[in-house]
Amino acid sequence: MTFDVVSFLHDLLSPGTWSLWSLLVAGPLSLACLTYLSSTIRFQTARRQGSSDKRLLQIPLVPYWVPGLFHTVSLLSPTVFLPKVVKKFGTNSPLEVRASWLRFIIVANPEHIKAVFRKTKHMTNKSNTIFALKYLMGLPKDTVRFFRDDDSGLNVTPRKGSTVPDESRIKFLIVHSLLKLLQGVHLEAAGKRYMSTLFRTLDTLHMVPEYQPQLSVDGGWTGFPDLYAFLQRVMMSSTVETIAGSKLLELYPGLVDDLSQFESDVPKFLRLLPRWLMPEAFRVQQRLLEGIKAWHAYGHQHSDCNRLGPDDPEWEPYFGIKLVRRRQQYALKIKEMTADARAAEDLGLLFAATANAVPSTFWLIFQALKDPVLVSRLRDEVSASLRTPPASPESTQGDLESKNELFDTAALLRQPLLQSAYAETLRLFVVAIVSRVAEYSDVDIAGYRVAKDSFLVMYTHLLALDPGEWARAGRTLTKPLEEFDAERFLVEPGWTRPLGKQAPAATTTTPAAVQDVDQDKGQGNSSDHDPLSYDGRRFSMDGLLGLWIPYGGGDHLCPGRHFAKQQILLTFATLITKFDIELAFPSPGAAAGVKPDMSHAPFGALPPLGKVPFRIRRKAT
Numbered sequence: 001m002t003f004d005v006v007s008f009l010h011d012l013l014s015p016g017t018w019s020l021w022s023l024l025v026a027g028p029l030s031l032a033c034l035t036y037l038s039s040t041i042r043f044q045t046a047r048r049q050g051s052s053d054k055r056l057l058q059i060p061l062v063p064y065w066v067p068g069l070f071h072t073v074s075l076l077s078p079t080v081f082l083p084k085v086v087k088k089f090g091t092n093s094p095l096e097v098r099a100s101w102l103r104f105i106i107v108a109n110p111e112h113i114k115a116v117f118r119k120t121k122h123m124t125n126k127s128n129t130i131f132a133l134k135y136l137m138g139l140p141k142d143t144v145r146f147f148r149d150d151d152s153g154l155n156v157t158p159r160k161g162s163t164v165p166d167e168s169r170i171k172f173l174i175v176h177s178l179l180k181l182l183q184g185v186h187l188e189a190a191g192k193r194y195m196s197t198l199f200r201t202l203d204t205l206h207m208v209p210e211y212q213p214q215l216s217v218d219g220g221w222t223g224f225p226d227l228y229a230f231l232q233r234v235m236m237s238s239t240v241e242t243i244a245g246s247k248l249l250e251l252y253p254g255l256v257d258d259l260s261q262f263e264s265d266v267p268k269f270l271r272l273l274p275r276w277l278m279p280e281a282f283r284v285q286q287r288l289l290e291g292i293k294a295w296h297a298y299g300h301q302h303s304d305c306n307r308l309g310p311d312d313p314e315w316e317p318y319f320g321i322k323l324v325r326r327r328q329q330y331a332l333k334i335k336e337m338t339a340d341a342r343a344a345e346d347l348g349l350l351f352a353a354t355a356n357a358v359p360s361t362f363w364l365i366f367q368a369l370k371d372p373v374l375v376s377r378l379r380d381e382v383s384a385s386l387r388t389p390p391a392s393p394e395s396t397q398g399d400l401e402s403k404n405e406l407f408d409t410a411a412l413l414r415q416p417l418l419q420s421a422y423a424e425t426l427r428l429f430v431v432a433i434v435s436r437v438a439e440y441s442d443v444d445i446a447g448y449r450v451a452k453d454s455f456l457v458m459y460t461h462l463l464a465l466d467p468g469e470w471a472r473a474g475r476t477l478t479k480p481l482e483e484f485d486a487e488r489f490l491v492e493p494g495w496t497r498p499l500g501k502q503a504p505a506a507t508t509t510t511p512a513a514v515q516d517v518d519q520d521k522g523q524g525n526s527s528d529h530d531p532l533s534y535d536g537r538r539f540s541m542d543g544l545l546g547l548w549i550p551y552g553g554g555d556h557l558c559p560g561r562h563f564a565k566q567q568i569l570l571t572f573a574t575l576i577t578k579f580d581i582e583l584a585f586p587s588p589g590a591a592a593g594v595k596p597d598m599s600h601a602p603f604g605a606l607p608p609l610g611k612v613p614f615r616i617r618r619k620a621t
């Protein structure tokens with residue numbers, strides 16, 4: 001039998017077949033068009049609601065084509081979808097999006113974000129935390145339930161109606177021990193410890209096979225293939241030793257390699273790839289958990305985690321800084337915090353302490369090395385922060401940190417161009433979703449009704465790259481927001497932020513929330529009245545609350561941010577003071593081709609895509 005094209009076409013185009021076609025194609029197509037039309041009308045109607053109305057406004061639902069499916073397919077690539085939706089529908093109101101069973105609300109207007117951050121009593125970030133603990137850190141199921149059941153909030157006084165006993169207020173215990181023990185004298189001690197550990201790590205780097213021979217003691221250059229891997233090596237081991245003590249690395253010498261591998265596997269874990277597709281990633285995760293568990297057991301045999309008094313050491317080799325001892329102390333009193341759960345929690349801490357700080361330091365150094373003028377100006381500020389050596393060596397006898405204290409850290413952290421370059425690095429390279437859930441009731445966000453259980457999404461890059469909002473905040477854009485501008489956060493003398501863009505009065509502002517808002521003003525850790533100036537300009541974060549959010553905000557604002565700033569700037573300062581470093585691409589224009597690895601978005605700071613070769617030589621002392 002031969003195939004007759006003519007009769008086939010005849011059949012296809014005959015009236016009977018047409019009705020089949022219209023049923024198969026035109027039917028669904030018209031349904032999709034009708035759905036889109038009606039959802040657009042509903043969207044526009046919601047958008048036109050009168051704000052004079054006393055009732056709270058309804059959040060418009062982004063139009064969609066396919067009922068039931070909604071935006072599921074587009075959401076497979078959230079970093080493309082979110083900017084596209086916001087570009088199309090604007091930021092005047094929050095936007096509700098549906099993707100099959102999932103509903104969430106995009107908040108992309110800085111005023112609305114401020115309002116979200118103020119609702120500390122009503123909003124939690126539990127879903128994000130639990131997601132990360134469960135799928136990334138391997139927290140056991142029973143402990144996940146225990147975390148989920150904690151409805152006591154972050155205030156010293158538990159939320160009204162919560163029956164969680166004080167000793168089981170896990171979220172409060174975690175966040176408050178971090179806030180308390182990573183500030184003031186504790187933060188200062190951790191910074192000094194980090195600095196001296198970093199010096200030692202750099203001095204002994206040749207003991208790591210990939211970094212032989214020794215970083216040129218003879219003044220010659222040594223080339224290495226990968227600046228990011230180098231920073232991972234030196235920053236991770238210095239951070240782990242500072243936070244967790246030296247015994248962990250002694251017991252588990254492969255920890256830095258495993259933690260580096262684990263961090264590069266984050267996108268796979270958080271995209272929920274099954275175990276059979278990434279067996280090696282799960283093996284590494286398991287090794288980390290077992291290694292941490294063994295360290296805990298060893299630590300408890302040799303040290304006492306109750307040593308938290310003012311006369312007890314800020315750091316000791318078994319459990320590191322007081323924060324880690326405190327975490328063991330409260331966790332040991334909670335039955336759900338089994339040895340496996342404590343290992344997962346501390347994997348979370350080591351991850352949080354390195355996963356964003358290392359890539360951020362990479363980009364700061366990389367941007368500086370690309371630009372000879374910038375690096376020399378940053379070096380001037382670093383030199384101005386060098387500590388004057390003590391008059392007599394005896395005055396610091398016995399105190400290793402003080403002897404190794406090359407920088408006056410407080411002075412370093414106040415330098416205007418350094419702070420601006422640091423803030424700019426985080427603006428551009430931290431690509432994260434900060435989320436909140438209206439856990440306890442409906443909430444009023446800037447006049448909009450956010451229904452109980454709604455999931456709110458604030459995407460750092462939407463704000464970081466929105467020229468209209470930066471202009472409204474009174475910032476002049478010398479370079480486009482897509483580019484790195486080390487001076488972006490410097491303002492002229494006498495500059496003040498435009499008035500009239502204050503956040504709408506919060507309906508319920510707790511004292512903690514007010515305090516956070518003040519903190520947020522200086523998330524870069526600066527004072528707006530800092531006498532230090534750069535070319536007559538000063539560093540200022542004023543007016544950027546809700547716009548610069550790499551550390552989130554409100555009472556969940558990252559409690560590790562002060563330590564992170566120290567890590568980043570101390571590492572940068574040490575490397576450019578003790579060494580000469582240069583990028584070593586074979587061709588001159590190659591540096592321009594170095595891009596961030598977007599597969600890590602929206603999970604935090606982005607590592608570079610590919611390797612960045614460099615050469616380094618120790619400076620003559």
Ligand code: HEM
Nearest residue numbers: 125352353356357430550551552553556557558559560564
């Ligand atoms: C450049 C470095 C860092 C960045 C960009 C960063 C970013 C963030 C962000 C976006 C959040 C969510 C905040 C929110 O929901 O509003 C967060 C939370 C958190 N961060 Fe960081 N972080 C950094 C460094 C650190 C360090 C060094 C530590 C610990 C030593 C740390 C510990 C935490 C913890 C425990 C939370 C959870 C707070 C809560 O649930 O209330 N982070 N961080």
